[in-house]
Amino acid sequence: MRYFLSFLILGNSLLPTHASTPTHGAKLCSEIPAPHVLGATIASIDSAIRTNFSVQSSPPTLAQDIVNLNVCEVNVTLTHTGSSDHVLVQTWLPLKSWNKRFVAIGGGAWAAGLGAIDLALPASQGYAVSSTNAGLSGNPLSPDLWALKEDGTVNFELLENFASRSIHDMAVVGQAVAASFYGRPVKTSLWNGCSTGGRQGLVAAQKYPEDFDGILAGAPAIYWTEYVVAELWPQVVMKEEGYYPSNCELDGIVQAAIRACDNKDKVKDGIITSPFNCKFDPFTAVGTMAQCGEEQVEITSQGAAIVRKIWDGPKTPSGERLWPGIPIGASFAALAYTTTEANGVNGTGVPFFLADAWVRYFVKENPEFDTTSLDSAQLVELFYESKSKFGSIMDSADPDLSKFKKAGGKLLVWHGLADQLIYPQDSIRYLQEVEQIMGGEVATKDFFRLFLAPGVDHCGFGPTPGAVPTAPFNALLSWVENGVVPEILEAETLPNSTAHFTRKICRYPLVAKYRGRGDRAAAKNYVCVKPKEDC
């Protein structure tokens, strides 16, 4: 009976108000009951049918416009017990052709999720999909509206939401409202996120091992309290050297390194396949000209000295490496940004916004703190201060995934080898730590696989010269639902790239090697091999 009642005539089109193939027990969009979330009170549930609407593209998160969406939108707001937060979980339930899956989408930078621009594509593909603001402002560029309480101290409740709690809220709410609307439980529950979203995905595997059957984590922002502070290292180096090279000069040295190491794999494609084996001495570029559009800049020995230190990474006073450096081949434009013009007019350094805000709002609890004033000794202190104050909340790098493994979960992590913001060394370290405590590769490879994409920048946002994984989420899905274990990810250069090629991204630690015949631009002519020291 409900089936007949659930159609409304709007204009001249017949629009369902619940799922097109209703099952016994399915609820109307307007009648979806409030879900139960342990440790929280549901403050409101608002739902509405939205038909034939569009979401405009918003690169890099949403590459193309999504049109003709038809969903039941459910907004659930909740407050955690003992907290005054106000968390929104927004879920879109496709009215037609639901694929029986649920996917939760992670956020970026300072946002736990971005709402409509995250929801649009999966909803158009038939997924029930959720995004949450975690009770934060939703601004990916700054935490200024939520980091500190009125008394000026860190808002730990909201930080905990950002760190972990909201991930579970979203899983519980999204799955519950989907089950109510469709009248049957979700068949497969998945996570998809990159950067902050990748970190959230790993948190799900660590803390909420039963929430997701499969997790795709791109360039995860793990070891947060360490890597974020280490992102300030390039600025500290320039300050201590008393020289701020122009962005063109820095890029000239990076390009010289790429030219020097590109062909080590016998494929001249403008990317370094194994950046950790590229031993390029930046001083060999001194005196050569960097070309940036119309502009030419001579590479100086001061510039070379700076690049060498940045590649080396920060060290403790006793000379031990505190954190890796920017991988060779990755752009310096974000972390070593300067206002110096190409013609050499004096400039200054500009600290990366995310690292700058982390230090000011959280580590120092002082929005006025000046991160451009830091020297290397202070950076080391700050690194330890950040870790001791917030490591247990924000690092998101617990290597014990035994419960996730036991629950049958699958974890696919991918990371660009030219990631200029979150270095791929972090994902390698995490895999190794997991292997170490869980019994080696043999005990982990059936549920956790890492793929490193040569020449690819942060999340493949571009412009980037390497081949970006084209469908890592589908690879995860086949693994989860059909047991197809991913050995490679298919990858292709972005449409705007100067060179066009497809490539296999091999499961770490294997690397793709040209098999010696056929088109070097075609993935099929590559095989995955154990890496050699020199390629």
Ligand SMILES: *[C@@H]1O[C@H](CO)[C@@H](O)[C@H](O)[C@H]1NC(C)=O
């Ligand atoms: C859900 O929340 C979004 C974001 O605040 C808002 O634009 C939308 O109108 C809300 N929808 C409903 C049904 O309340």
Ligand SMILES: *[C@@H]1O[C@H](CO)[C@@H](O)[C@H](O)[C@H]1NC(C)=O
């Ligand atoms: C959907 O919207 C588009 C653009 O607003 C319109 O051209 C089209 O006729 C609509 N389709 C339906 C089925 O209403």
Ligand SMILES: *[C@@H]1O[C@H](CO)[C@@H](O)[C@H](O)[C@H]1NC(C)=O
């Ligand atoms: C650059 O800085 C130096 C040292 O501070 C100063 O002497 C010089 O005048 C500046 N040059 C320009 C073009 O601003």
Ligand SMILES: *[C@@H]1O[C@H](CO)[C@@H](O)[C@H](O)[C@H]1NC(C)=O
């Ligand atoms: C591709 O190039 C066009 C034209 O230069 C530019 O507007 C667009 O932003 C580029 N897209 C990407 C993804 O880099």
